[in-house]
Amino acid sequence: MIEFSKNQIDKLPHLEKINLINSATGYKSANLIGTISEDHITNLAIFSSVTHYGSAPAIFGFVVRPTTVTRNTYTNIKTTGYFTINPVHEKIITDAHHTSAKYPEGISEFEKTDLEEEYKDNFKAPFVKGSPIQIGLKFLEEHHIKANGTILVLGEIVKLYVKESLIENDLFINLSKANIATINGLDGYTIPLAPKRQAYQRPK
Amino acid sequence: MIEFSKNQIDKLPHLEKINLINSATGYKSANLIGTISEDHITNLAIFSSVTHYGSAPAIFGFVVRPTTVTRNTYTNIKTTGYFTINPVHEKIITDAHHTSAKYPEGISEFEKTDLEEEYKDNFKAPFVKGSPIQIGLKFLEEHHIKANGTILVLGEIVKLYVKESLIENDLFINLSKANIATINGLDGYTIPLAPKRQAYQRPK
Numbered sequence: 001m002i003e004f005s006k007n008q009i010d011k012l013p014h015l016e017k018i019n020l021i022n023s024a025t026g027y028k029s030a031n032l033i034g035t036i037s038e039d040h041i042t043n044l045a046i047f048s049s050v051t052h053y054g055s056a057p058a059i060f061g062f063v064v065r066p067t068t069v070t071r072n073t074y075t076n077i078k079t080t081g082y083f084t085i086n087p088v089h090e091k092i093i094t095d096a097h098h099t100s101a102k103y104p105e106g107i108s109e110f111e112k113t114d115l116e117e118e119y120k121d122n123f124k125a126p127f128v129k130g131s132p133i134q135i136g137l138k139f140l141e142e143h144h145i146k147a148n149g150t151i152l153v154l155g156e157i158v159k160l161y162v163k164e165s166l167i168e169n170d171l172f173i174n175l176s177k178a179n180i181a182t183i184n185g186l187d188g189y190t191i192p193l194a195p196k197r198q199a200y201q202r203p204k
Numbered sequence: 205m206i207e208f209s210k211n212q213i214d215k216l217p218h219l220e221k222i223n224l225i226n227s228a229t230g231y232k233s234a235n236l237i238g239t240i241s242e243d244h245i246t247n248l249a250i251f252s253s254v255t256h257y258g259s260a261p262a263i264f265g266f267v268v269r270p271t272t273v274t275r276n277t278y279t280n281i282k283t284t285g286y287f288t289i290n291p292v293h294e295k296i297i298t299d300a301h302h303t304s305a306k307y308p309e310g311i312s313e314f315e316k317t318d319l320e321e322e323y324k325d326n327f328k329a330p331f332v333k334g335s336p337i338q339i340g341l342k343f344l345e346e347h348h349i350k351a352n353g354t355i356l357v358l359g360e361i362v363k364l365y366v367k368e369s370l371i372e373n374d375l376f377i378n379l380s381k382a383n384i385a386t387i388n389g390l391d392g393y394t395i396p397l398a399p400k401r402q403a404y405q406r407p408k
Contacts, residue, residue, distance in 0.1 A: 188399030
């Protein structure tokens with residue numbers, strides 16, 4: 001085993017440090033978050049931190065970095081109250097990853113990629129057209145992390161659309177049937193094969 | 205597309221609701237969190253919510269459910285200040301998933317499975333022996349989610365051990381080389397193949 005102490009990690013060159021630490025959590029979700037500003041400028045950004053916080057009510061959270069530069073996703077959610085989550089699947093990996101480029105304000109990632117906006121059921125924020133899962137959320141609360149200034153943003157699901165062929169009898173969504181991606185580290189994408197389901201566990 | 209409104213989600217039977225909502229985030233990390241009580245009783249529990257919060261300093265977070273019943277992981281972290289994170293890999297999936305069974309207090313999951321404790325470098329909490337990645341963390345801060353009483357627990361990495369064969373030149377950890385698992389929903393495990401890495405993105 002290669003061993004890294006806190007001091008050794010802190011002293012690593014920037015790129016090596018972010019590769020190492022971002023890979024060590026295990027696999028991450030790959031999602032595009034869609035928002036719109038008060039001036040009707042849309043924004044689409046890739047996040048690998050979408051996490052389940054509860055099913056009743058249905059609450060998801062994700063992490064935004066310190067607002068030292070403009071963070072359109074966060075600003076749009078705070079001003080409009082709404083956002084969408086759309087998983088990255090095999091055919092859109094290149095465009096999805098490109099949303100990590102830093103565009104100046106006023107330019108939408110929907111213009112700069114082949115990803116298209118979709119609006120439905122009067123939901124305020126844009127979904128990604130053709131996405132096998134589309135989730136519309138309403139902003140709930142935020143928590144500021146003292147240690148580094150990152151922000152946990154939480155929203156409640158108000159609309160959920162799922163491609164019918166992915167849903168199994170017990171409402172398990174089989175992500176592999178839509179070739180949905182998972183992320184290793186900052187930039188490694190892979191498409192998992194069908195999962196094997198484990199039984200509910202009781203003490204032996 | 206099958207459509208679920210907030211009201212329809214809220215009215216679903218419990219098992220269908222948790223399957224649907226837990227699958228909708230996309231793929232999750234699969235990690236075992238190891239702790240020890242003041243009375244030296246160890247605890248090992250599977251979590252699918254470990255999330256990267258920062259690399260400098262290196263901060264990871266995970267979510268614990270409301271403390272209406274005893275939550276050993278949370279209690280142990282709050283009393284000792286330390287915990288370990290160990291990824292689930294192909295050979296230990298059955299035992300790792302079994303740690304979700306509700307054992308009475310005083311019984312360690314290390315006794316009830318073939319998973320073995322490992323202590324090293326005077327780190328207080330137990331690692332999982334043979335794990336290709338072993339992360340030792342110090343408790344940093346916690347955030348209580350108002351909407352449902354869940355708790356975000358944050359820790360800083362103080363020790364990181366990685367099997368040498370997984371580490372690439374730029375310190376990217378290739379999770380597929382250790383057959384590390386990812387979770388779909390509550391109970392679907394799959395072992396992703398090697399990732400394809402995308403380049404750093406600049407505006408077009």
